[in-house]
Amino acid sequence: MTTCKKFAASVLFALSSATMASAAADVITFDDIDTVDFNPVHFNYHHFQWSNLYALNSLLPQYQGSGYANGMASFYNVAFNRAGEDAAFTSTSRFNLLSIEVTNAFASRDVPAHFDGYVGDRLVYSLDVMANAERPTHVVFGWTGVTRVVMRGNGNFDQTVLDNISVSAVPEAHSYALLLAGLGLLAFTARRRSL
Secondary structure, eight states, X not given: OXXXXXXXXXXXXXXXXXXXXXXXXXXXXXXXXXXXXXXXXXXTGGGOEEESEEEEETTSGGGTTSHHHHTOSSSSEEEXXXXXXXXXXXXXXEEEEEEEEEEESSOSSOEXXXXXXXXXXXXXXXXXXXXXXXXXXXXXXXXXXXXXXXXEOOSTTOOEEEEEEEEEEXXXXXXXXXXXXXXXXXXXXXXXXXX
């Protein structure tokens, strides 16, 4: 393989890797938040702005048998909407919401948890999820290009427990431009070689 071909292949590999890495999934587990009992999810956690979501240590004895402990999909923290009020997470750039593990904190029967997905202020997705305190419900969203997700609260301290929020970045236009430039360079090299 000639030096030019090796270089072109390396450039193409680097560009495609950068594009794929920007779209790789991120699973938000809340497990790296220090919690003695429960604390608010801090402002820039995983590059999101969080509103009324709290991380809770589900291993504490007072939570055993509740949806806080039963909703734990990864060791050991979960998140919940304090006082059962609306909660949200927002990003300055678009993202894809892939899935969430959803549990109700106290209900032994299935109760609805409502989620809305927005692009800016425009509602583009809406989903009702049935959940109870016995075990997490794995919910596949498949929402693409949203900037904000709102979990609607039922009030009355009817809290919804979340774990393993799976999101991915929407590749920016410059990622595609780099990929096309790499492909163009490869085509140019191949054509030049054939002449």
